[in-house]
Amino acid sequence: MTKKIEMTISTRIFRLQYKPNFQVQLNQFIMKTRQISAWVMAGMVMSTMFTACKKSDDVAALPPIGGYNTSNDVAASNLKAHWTFDGTNNEAISGTAPSNSSNASFGTGVKGQALQLSSGYLVYPTISALSSTSALPSVTVSAWINLANNNKTVSSVFALTQALTAQGDWNQGPINMYVETNAHPATSDTLQLHGAAHTYLNGNYGVGVDNVNAYGTVGTDFQIVKGINKWVHYVMVYNGSASTFDVYANGQPVSNKNFQKRTLPDGVTPVGNLTMSTPTQVVIGSMPNSGVGYTNSAVQSWQGLYTGLIDEIRVYNNALSATDIGYLYQLELAGR
Template sequence: MGKYMLKTAAIILMAGLGGLGFTSCQKMERPELVLIPDDTARLNGPLQLYLGFEDSPLDSIHFDEGTATGISYVEGVHGKAYQGSATGQIQFASAGKLAEMSSFTVAFWLNTEKHEGGAQCIFMLPNTEDFWGNMFATIEGNGNPDDNSMQLKFNFGPWVDFSGSNGMERLPDMYGKWRHLAFTYDENTSVFSAYLDGQAIPLPAAVANPEANGEPLGPLAFQNVSKFVIGAYQQHIGIQNDPEAWMLRYTGMLDQFRVYTKALTAEEVNTLFASKK
């Protein structure tokens, strides 16, 4: 009987200690729960490249940092800005979803001085099998001290040349100040649009409504896409041989560089300009 009572007491004591242990565990401090935000909407949204140039060559959409050479950061329209040079560029190892876009908007602020001879490249979406790449914008030289207009060329398959001929006026009053540019193409309507400081630029019908083989251009299909470069031609990053003498890097400033995989509306473009963000 004594042994039975001793065994029972031991069981009760162990149960008590177990209960205390359980209660103690419940009261232990735990590390704070960290919630990881769902970035699916941002990563899969239409804005697929955003460069604010805040002392860094960082794409704020994918947190992908490009390789910058020969550039610096200066005061811009909003925060800091890209300052190019004769050797400056930012190279991204991948174009990401820009390679697949069938519509687009490219929008940015620029502030540059005149240069003589050659053509400076603002940006380029390369094509490893084509001399001209898939999409780019360039600024031709201007040696006229009395002319502040700019000959800018934009290519996305069709050429858009603001040359002062064929109904395409040169862009007015473009040097020595911040100007906002945006270019859009909508695959659903086959309409190309260009904007300066939030306002649509009048374009000839053949430019605004590009065709292929007599039919509306429709969805774009970029080919052999590799990398993405700011401030230089694809030849400057080792694609399609060495750069030719007329191929110059962009020496001006850039800010708030965006690429969307859709065509923004005129109102949305104007909002980019007005907000300066």
């Protein structure tokens, strides 16, 4: 472009030499040429800046966390059930709606909206992805909880159960994920998380495995979870290959190390992969008992209904690694 301008100047000078007022016209021409060059350069700069800005806008605003852009990317192929509670209580993958509910509404969640229960619950019919004998050989259940202690009853977050008419006692599972809100005074900031899984042998109840962030020496055997009336990321993991059970809070392991390895009643044989008793159902906010339709499971005095918020329940058919649990926590905390 500069070369063209120089050629133009030379040509115009040659022509002007044979006209009157040559010097005046030449000066005017040079000034105009300088203005044009300035405009051209400014245009080029602005174009470059615009292009750079546009290119930046095309790139994701936030960098990946652990290689994941959103929480839905974590172990995506193993995610078998997901409750977002964003204006709906339906399970997101299957679209299954609750068959029974009480005192359930929506509040502000970690991501969008959350389930708000006031001594309430949701009961679901069978969700096919969770209802085969080998549906969950290993299992991870994650959820965000926001509640307080009551010093009276436990608060069940999530339970995968037998059918309403088949469930015997509450602890015949196959999955229970709850908070022992009866273990501490209502003013205490300590949450006692308790996860449990159950396997069936030859179609009959076999053995239960569980873990709780209590017993033994604090800081050595287990970790205290502080967090009433604020969001806590609660994850329970049973690894069928290793026969281990772990509980995490806010991306960190908190369960009792003395109860991590699980064996059959002989104390030697590893429990191994979980076997389900089918069909299964899901209840959120209550233990499976007659108060919510499980006719053969009596309500016990220590069993209450959930009061507080629950968000982003996820069920995986594998044992998430500690690293992925940390990424899941960070992504959901960031609203991603």
